[in-house]
Amino acid sequence: xxxxxxxxxxxxxxxxxxxxEWEIEEGVTLLEALTSIKTKKDPTLTFRSGCRxxxxxxxxxxVNGREVLACSYKPKEGDLVEPLRFEPVIKDLxxxxxxxxxxxxxxxxxxxRLNDEAVVTLEEEKxxxxxxxxxxxxxxxxxxxxxxxxxxxxGPFALTRVWRYVADPREGDPKGKIDAVQHDGVWDCTLCxxxxxxxxxxxxxxxxxxxLRTKSTQMGHTDxxxxxxxxxxxxx
Amino acid sequence: MFDLLIIGGGGAGxxxxxxxxxxxxxxxxxxxxxxxxxQTSMAQGGINAAIGNIEPDSVEAHIAxxxxxxxxxxxxxxxxxxxxxxxxxxxxxxxxxxxFSRLEDGRVAQRRLGGASGKRACYAQDYTGLKILHxxxxxxxxxxxxxxxxxxxxxFIVEEGRVLGVTAVEMATGEVKAIGAKSVVVASGGYAGLYxxxxxxxxxxxxxxxxxxxxxxxxxxxxxxxxxxxxALRSSGILISESARGAGGRLLNSKGEHFVDELLTRDQVxxxxxxxLESGEEVFLDIRHLGEAFVEENLPQERKLAKLYEGIDPVTxxxxxxxxxxxxxxxxxxxxxxxxxxxxLYAAGECANSKVHGANRLGGNSLLETIVFGREAGENAxxxxxxxxxxxxxxxxxxxxxRSFVAAIPHFTNQIDFYExxxxxxxxxxxxxxxxxxxxxxxxxxxxxxxxxKELPFMGIADKxxxxxxxxxxxxxFGNMVELAEAILVCAISRKESRGAHQREDHPREEKSYxxxxxxxxxxxxxxxxxxxxxx
Ligand SMILES: Cc1cc2nc3c(=O)[nH]c(=O)nc-3n(C[C@H](O)[C@H](O)[C@H](O)COP(=O)(O)OP(=O)(O)OC[C@H]3O[C@@H](n4cnc5c(N)ncnc54)[C@H](O)[C@@H]3O)c2cc1C
Ligand code: SF4
Ligand code: SF4
Ligand code: FES
Numbered sequence: 108x109x110x111x112x113x114x115x116x117x118x119x120x121x122x123x124x125x126x127x128e129w130e131i132e133e134g135v136t137l138l139e140a141l142t143s144i145k146t147k148k149d150p151t152l153t154f155r156s157g158c159r160x161x162x163x164x165x166x167x168x169x170v171n172g173r174e175v176l177a178c179s180y181k182p183k184e185g186d187l188v189e190p191l192r193f194e195p196v197i198k199d200l201x202x203x204x205x206x207x208x209x210x211x212x213x214x215x216x217x218x219x220r221l222n223d224e225a226v227v228t229l230e231e232e233k234x235x236x237x238x239x240x241x242x243x244x245x246x247x248x249x250x251x252x253x254x255x256x257x258x259x260x261x262g263p264f265a266l267t268r269v270w271r272y273v274a275d276p277r278e279g280d281p282k283g284k285i286d287a288v289q290h291d292g293v294w295d296c297t298l299c300x301x302x303x304x305x306x307x308x309x310x311x312x313x314x315x316x317x318x319l320r321t322k323s324t325q326m327g328h329t330d331x332x333x334x335x336x337x338x339x340x341x342x343x
Numbered sequence: 344m345f346d347l348l349i350i351g352g353g354g355a356g357x358x359x360x361x362x363x364x365x366x367x368x369x370x371x372x373x374x375x376x377x378x379x380x381x382q383t384s385m386a387q388g389g390i391n392a393a394i395g396n397i398e399p400d401s402v403e404a405h406i407a408x409x410x411x412x413x414x415x416x417x418x419x420x421x422x423x424x425x426x427x428x429x430x431x432x433x434x435x436x437x438x439x440x441x442x443f444s445r446l447e448d449g450r451v452a453q454r455r456l457g458g459a460s461g462k463r464a465c466y467a468q469d470y471t472g473l474k475i476l477h478x479x480x481x482x483x484x485x486x487x488x489x490x491x492x493x494x495x496x497x498x499f500i501v502e503e504g505r506v507l508g509v510t511a512v513e514m515a516t517g518e519v520k521a522i523g524a525k526s527v528v529v530a531s532g533g534y535a536g537l538y539x540x541x542x543x544x545x546x547x548x549x550x551x552x553x554x555x556x557x558x559x560x561x562x563x564x565x566x567x568x569x570x571x572x573x574x575a576l577r578s579s580g581i582l583i584s585e586s587a588r589g590a591g592g593r594l595l596n597s598k599g600e601h602f603v604d605e606l607l608t609r610d611q612v613x614x615x616x617x618x619x620l621e622s623g624e625e626v627f628l629d630i631r632h633l634g635e636a637f638v639e640e641n642l643p644q645e646r647k648l649a650k651l652y653e654g655i656d657p658v659t660x661x662x663x664x665x666x667x668x669x670x671x672x673x674x675x676x677x678x679x680x681x682x683x684x685x686x687x688l689y690a691a692g693e694c695a696n697s698k699v700h701g702a703n704r705l706g707g708n709s710l711l712e713t714i715v716f717g718r719e720a721g722e723n724a725x726x727x728x729x730x731x732x733x734x735x736x737x738x739x740x741x742x743x744x745x746r747s748f749v750a751a752i753p754h755f756t757n758q759i760d761f762y763e764x765x766x767x768x769x770x771x772x773x774x775x776x777x778x779x780x781x782x783x784x785x786x787x788x789x790x791x792x793x794x795x796x797k798e799l800p801f802m803g804i805a806d807k808x809x810x811x812x813x814x815x816x817x818x819x820x821f822g823n824m825v826e827l828a829e830a831i832l833v834c835a836i837s838r839k840e841s842r843g844a845h846q847r848e849d850h851p852r853e854e855k856s857y858x859x860x861x862x863x864x865x866x867x868x869x870x871x872x873x874x875x876x877x878x879x
């Protein structure tokens with residue numbers, strides 16, 4: 108047996124935020140441990156789950172400050188389990204993820220206009236195969252430091268998805284997609300790589316964002332940060 | 344107020360939503376989780392269509408394979424429609440951007456699944472369901488379809504034989520709401536989650552929509568037909584896709600003996616494994632000879648999960664397996680228009696019995712059904728909505744009843760732990776309503792279930808709060824499971840023969856008198872009724 112702590116929050120409780128310690132079996136997944144706590148010890152413990160097999164994207168939480176899928180992480184002695192960041196906590200490990208899902212809409216992360224003649228070759232399919240493994244678990248969203256200062260940032264998973272469509276030969280309007288991610292988008296990323304480090308699917312949003320930047324430049328957009336530097340220089 | 348409300352955001356629900364939207368309807372999709380978290384995301388193997396990209400294939404062969412596996416319990420007209428529309432369905436998915444695996448020349452790749460006469464399943468690595476579901480979701484966002492996510496369906500509001508909407512708990516606030524719609528498509532998934540601990544299914548697959556349908560006056564059919572997947576990881580029930588066997592994976596017992604042809608249909612393979620297990624053998628899936636490159640390309644998820652849950656690497660080790668509940672062929676009985684007995688209420692996907700799988704579903708046919716029949720149901724429901732006027736469900740009796748019910752649950756005595764009962768239900772269903780059944784076992788479980796029904800008011804919840812109360816939701820789910828369990832058992836006891844996935848030790852033969860005969864279940868004044876349609 109090992110001990111883990113769980114940070115819990117419920118507005119209607121006094122105090123609203125508490126950290127509780129639990130003894131759990133060693134060697135099981137965190138999701139199995141949470142389920143066991145809920146069904147055997149404390150039915151009020153609240154978390155999301157679904158597939159148990161790392162594909163539905165429901166169960167992401169933070170352990171010792173790192174995003175993980177509860178169904179693929181095996182807890183260690185002394186672990187601290189917390190909800191994801193940058194979306195309001197509803198209860199315990201459940202956050203209101205509607206804001207994150209909204210980024211898909213804001214960025215237009217879909218096939219805008221079908222290019223009827225396009226053929227997707229094996230090679231082209233492979234180019235974004237990993238990107239289309241995204242399970243929308245919001246781990247990268249929670250890991251991205253830009254949200255500390257800019258809640259309107261498009262965020263890593265939405266940008267990865269935009270890149271996946273821009274790179275798809277079936278997209279007949281790649282320019283439109285690129286135009287849509289200029290503001291609070293590709294240039295707001297600090298390229299810190301936190302998103303890449305936590306993605307359970309091995310996706311690399313940072314390099315997808317770099318690809319989007321290259322495409323943006325090719326399509327006539329400029330890096331606004333550079334622009335600011337330029338005029339700053341001239342003023343002197 | 345929606346023209347059309349869809350319950351469930353899996354493959355069937357989103358296909359229905361997109362088709363209804365194209366038909367001009369104002370559509371809402373209500374689900375107890377976010378759409379991309381639906382069980383459809385878990386489908387790995389593929390989606391069938393006789394497009395013959397690898398080897399010659401024909402719609403007729405697809406129909407023949409499907410009918411053969413169905414053991415007379417499929418409707419040939421429906422099967423024909425499904426198979427004929429399959430190539431178009433793949434074309435449509437391709438056009439909205441689905442990242443299918445490809446051949447060199449850009450055509451969609453195909454592979455062979457069990458029971459198929461050729462390489463017919465289109466796939467996207469072992470993420471077929473995930474990639475289809477996400478593409479549908481992206482498209483639904485593009486079309487501005489409205490989502491009511493994390494709303495838990497309680498009941499359909501039905502007055503004078505017509506649906507007026509649904510009652511649901513808004514999970515974030517715990518509030519019970521009445522949501523009106525001129526027509527409703529239920530696409531809430533199956534009920535194999537009843538076999539808790541012994542199923543490949545998501546923990547959310549508890550048959551809520553099917554249970555709500557029987558309460559609302561719909562007929563359910565063929566409930567005894569539960570498919571067991573031959574190869575799930577022994578300790579967790581997590582699926583090892585059929586494509587592993589399709590590619591040459593072998594089944595071995597503890598002595599290393601090969602005991603069954605891996606490419607038979609699922610019912611046959613599952614039964615052969617069950618017999619080995621009952622005789623004290625362990626059973627393993629061997630894919631070592633396929634090589635690391637093959638496993639990494641085609642079965643990466645399975646490799647990861649085998650490592651996680653069994654601590655073994657399929658590239659170098661045998662995979663310990665057991666057969667577990669996987670898919671429910673039975674469900675809400677629908678006509679050729681996908682309409683239930685209740686006017687304006689349609690059903691599609693795994694929750695429906697549109698009679699294309701019969702006694703045993705073929706791998707790759709259910710994703711296909713979600714797309715083809717999901718779209719048809721959406722179109723038909725949109726047409727119904729166009730022809731019918733506005734509804735006002737606010738003052739309905741159902742709403743008042745459900746609101747007081749949910750308010751009362753925190754006051755239930757909670758003397759009996761329903762979580763323990765839920766695990767117990769899974770276990771006794773697996774042992775007695777599983778791959779091989781007999782009357783004594785079935786009747787024993789029925790009396791346990793009837794006892795559980797009596798005990799429900801003495802169960803209850805410890806979490807008395809309103810906000811995101813999963814204790815409450817799981818309790819209501821458990822109520823649905825118990826309600827369905829009774830109906831499944833009555834059907835399984837009454838079908839005194841063995842056919843496809845329903846195997847009776849005490850009636851081991853397929854009986855002519857049951858050819859084409861479906862079990863029907865419904866409620867009359869709250870009491871369960873059961874009949875075999877057309878049994879001589
Ligand atoms: C591990 C696995 C692998 C599979 N592989 C394949 C395969 O390779 N090929 C194939 O053809 N089939 C496969 N299947 C079967 C196939 O995936 C399912 O039959 C199909 O995805 C069902 O889709 P659906 O849209 O009907 O329901 P689901 O995807 O189950 O969606 C149900 C929806 O209903 C909602 N819902 C349920 N209850 C409520 C409620 N009370 N209130 C509100 N909303 C509710 C849920 O939120 C969800 O959005 C597989 C199944 C599993 C489990
Ligand atoms: S990119 Fe990775 S971390 Fe981000 S949502 Fe997708 S799967 Fe999760
Ligand atoms: S690389 Fe960019 S998107 Fe990724 S976490 Fe850092 S700032 Fe956010
Ligand atoms: S439960 Fe589905 S990703 Fe963890």
